[in-house]
Amino acid sequence: MSLEQFKDRNVGTQNYTMLDLGESPKTGWGKFKQVAKRSVKLELFTGLKVTFREMIKALFMGEMHTTKYPFEKLPIAPRYRAIHEMKRLLESGHYRCIGCGLCEKICIADCIRMDTRYDENQRKEVSEYTINFGRCIFCGYCAEVCPELAIVHGGRYENASEQRASFALFEDMLTPLDQLTQQKEYPGFGAVSPDADKKIKKTPLAY
């Protein structure tokens, strides 16, 4: 590749498409004719008509655009990556996290801290789990890597707060027990795709 195109400093003059605006009148008489034509054609009133039509539409046909933001919210896309949520198992209500530590390992901002211990049944239990949202870059890797769909990105994007710890603790992110029935399966980042079953090739367990 030659350097030619990089040396051309006339940036912006190459790719313009000229609109067909017709000839500008050169003579005084030509200008006069243009003005007279434009005045008599009443093009100005088209503008008035448009704004009036929009007003009627907005007032009487329910096409007002305003969303009264703190009171109403627009739906956000399912793949939006906001403050994390920890999900529970629907059957038992126990949290899904198995304490594998993959999310802590993969986090590129290094902002997940967790600790695990054995509970009385010798099962692994998460004793501590925090995300430092001062550092989280909402990349979504943690949600993607989680084998249990335990950590996902939720829709809480209003994260102005006096304490960033308000979001950061395991209990805050965990679905509250009384709202377990409303827990939505996460369709977004890191989730199993709807046609996952078709894509998986079943391997026999015994040979």
Add this chain to the structure above:
Amino acid sequence: MDGYIIATVIKAILVLAVISALAGFGTYLERKVLAFMQRRLGPMHVGPYGLLQLVADGIKLFTKEDFIPNNANRLIFMIAPVITAATAFIALAAVPMLPEFELFGITVRPIVSDLNIGILFVLGMMAAGLYGPLLAGVAQHNKWGLLGAARTAVQFLSYEVVTGLSILAPIMIVGSLSLIDFNNYQAGGIGEWLIWKQPLAFILFLIAGFAETNRTPFDLLEHEAEVVSGYATEYSGMRWGMFFIGEYANMITIGFLASLVFFGGFNDWGFIPGGLAILLKVSFFFFLMLWVRASWPHIRPDQLMWLCWKVLMPLAVINVTVTGFVMMF
């Protein structure tokens, strides 16, 4: 005589109170209408449908620091907004607002003073209002202000000519300068309205009226995109507010003038009583100004001058001449 003086003072105070309240209300209307035309809601949260937004704005304007920049000419800087507001209200003194009516057995004429040169007085006062922005711009030691002042001088002076010439033809037909005579001349219903005899004069007057009240498409004086805020750049608080009350009062005056001179004034309009008729007409003109603001872009200063001196003024002169010939023969 005493009664006359008392009545005049009461009327003057009433006009001042009502029109300044209406001018304030006009800012609310403007925001609402512009919002609707852009399919927004406009002010909504202070009071029902945002109606108390006015009060909130008033409190804000009154409690702001009265700021005078360094190096500004203090006296002129302080007086300038008063000139705009005062001339706007003085202009309304010779405008008949409503038809005569009886109150407690006294016939009330809702005009502060029926001058025999009414329309000249009104136009003159509105022209004197140009000293407000002009002095404000020059006094504030700010280049944007200075540019705004220069534009004021150019725009207002030029369009003064068009207003005067365009209104001259109706004056010739009516043969009087009193706005009440204008009204009485058109007493015979819609067919008698001067707009049918002087359509060109009306269009010229309306265009010049937009320019004199500093409305889009002629809002060159304080066009944010070009000269920050023009003559009002350094103003804040109540002094700034006075400029705007003056501007809105002028809009109302132009509305009254257009309805009185061209649209039959406060004569009964079919089944609509005269008082209501003129209010409807003025409201329409007020709405028209907001409507135009929502629809049209504003023009360049050189285009403004071109329009004034090369198009509108010749047309106005031709109109006056033709009217004269028609009246003679």
